Amino acid sequence: MSAHVVFDQVVKRYDDTDILRDFSFAAEKGEKVVLIGASGSGKSTVLRILMTLEQIQDGEVYIDGEPLWHESGKPGKLASEAYLRHMRTKVGMVFQQFNLFPHMTALRNVIEAPIRVLKTPRKEAEERGQELLERVGLSARCDAFPAQLSGGQQQRVAIARALAMRPEIMLFDEPTSALDPEMVGEVQAVIRELAEESDLTMLIATHEMRFARDVADRICFLNKGQILEEGPPEEVLVNPQEERTQLFLRSLLEDSVSN
């Protein structure tokens, strides 16, 4: 398996409902994939499974050829916490609700994990933290607490925080859905820049179609826990083959027009 991320017939059940059924998916190294779909289609779940926030009932997920939920070489044995922690360092996530630590300054939010987990010396972590905050345009607000920052600024700090751990894969779970319209642009700009300049593998779940078109190498339309259609943005967004894809895109357009 040369792909960076592979989902192999994954089943995810919650109570009695199947959120993902025989879900298979692959992303190459450095590929930017955008997941679109209605709420409940499973796009957030895919990201959360990769981030080990959710467990799977069947199937397997592979990062760089190594299984995530079972230790390689020990089939049938569920992965230990130590193994998961090791795999987890390869993945970073930006949440819809930012989830910044409210009692820490922006800089501290960014350097906390590198210091504690990667054991980076404080000075080095601070330098890199400043760099990252500058990259997302917030070098002047290093010492601000989240309560003093706008939503857009908080989300940008969250992006810097995730990047500080040097992940191979970056996940964005509806990064702008909780933002007021004026601030959506600044966050999207940061993500777009990241997509253009870095060779990170990025998986983004979003409703914003224009943003998806700008950022994606490939778009996957999810419906009821399955990939209904996928391909380059020009194909899926402009010329969708499946009827349900067409319906979904049309409904989004109507929403944005009426807004």
Place this chain on the structure above:
Amino acid sequence: MLFGIHWDTSGTTLDFALSILPILLIGLKVTIEATIFGFVLALVLGLVLAILRSSRFRIVSWMAWFVIEFLRDTPLLVQLFFLFYVLPLYGVSLPALVIGIIGLGAQYSAYCAEVYRGGIEAIDRGQWEAAHALDLSRIMTYKDIILPQAIPRVIPALGTYLVAMIKDAPLLSAITVLDMMAASTIIGDQTYNYLVPLSIVGALFFISTLVASFLVHKLDRALPKTGIPMK
């Protein structure tokens, strides 16, 4: 006389009251000592119990639950008697005040454990998820993310228990601790005037609880609600 101070039954009630005031104040000192040490013990033990309670091992968590419930639902007075009479049987001979402190600390640790648990559970799930995504271990998450946010939120609740403990402290007089309550009883036994000492003791308690509430209030205002700040 008591504590080396004589009282004056010859004059008016006011003279009597003033003469026993120093005696009762010495007793107050004992009461406050017991409360402070007992509360510190309760805070620490309560944290231990709360952590055990949220352990991933069912047995540990259940045992912690049982200890908490048992301490919470049984009278402090009986717990004190238990400790006072049972400990010496096992060769542990401690001064009555220490036994009293242990008793107070034990019962209130159960209350504190519940308060901690409530505070921790009130923290938004997103914080746990963000820490998880950043690969922080459980211990690190508790230490740097969860506890600094939980502690300021629980201070008011813990404060009410501090005040409650002040009012429970006189129970120690039942296990021969020479506190404010015991002093007033001794004075009463010897002068046949119980009401004056008891009234003074009542007033002293009232003042103590007011002061304690005030201090808790100040502490509450001093810490930001978002959590203990970390730079």
Place this chain on the structure above:
Amino acid sequence: MSVYDIFRTLLNGLQITIELTVLSTILGALFSFVFGVGKISRIRIFRFFSTAYVEIFRGTSLIVQLFWLYYALPLLGVSFNSFVIGTFALALNIGAYGAEVVRGALQTVPKGQGEASLALGFSPWQRLVRVLLPQAVPEMMPTFINLAIQNLKDSAIVSLISLTDLTYYANNLQNLTYDTLRIYTVTLFMYFFLALLMSWGLGMLERYLRRWKLQAR
């Protein structure tokens, strides 16, 4: 003495403990309502006395209150027995805490309720009893249950004024046989089970009241 014998002896005190707890809780509930309502009354005198009552009995120690009443009441010429004094002291104490609960619960009832009843011509008394209290009562129950259990634990204090409750018998037994560990362990467990019983029973009452509140809508 076997554990069973210990238990049988302690049963003598159990009756007093139960009677004491039940009576003082009911009486305390009554005080709670009277003074809880009084604290937010528009009549200043009521407010003053209610606030004074709550502050005094919440701000001072129960054991001090108990002893004070024990020595004070006979001086007033009324020679009560220990049981009545104990019940009264416990009731006054729990009543003060309960009053705050009643007050708080009444204040969570939406203002519109009071205004609507006024507009409909209800008298203040009717407004209180027919509109506000029924809505407030289910809110109070969880805390009341805690207070009731607290009362059960506090009842042990009456042993200090020689009232022959469970704790008194335990102490007596310990003086006679020195079988300390088992005596007090049995005593603690008896209180524990009483508390669980109370918690369960009052929980059923709470559920009944909630259903009643929903039906009335």
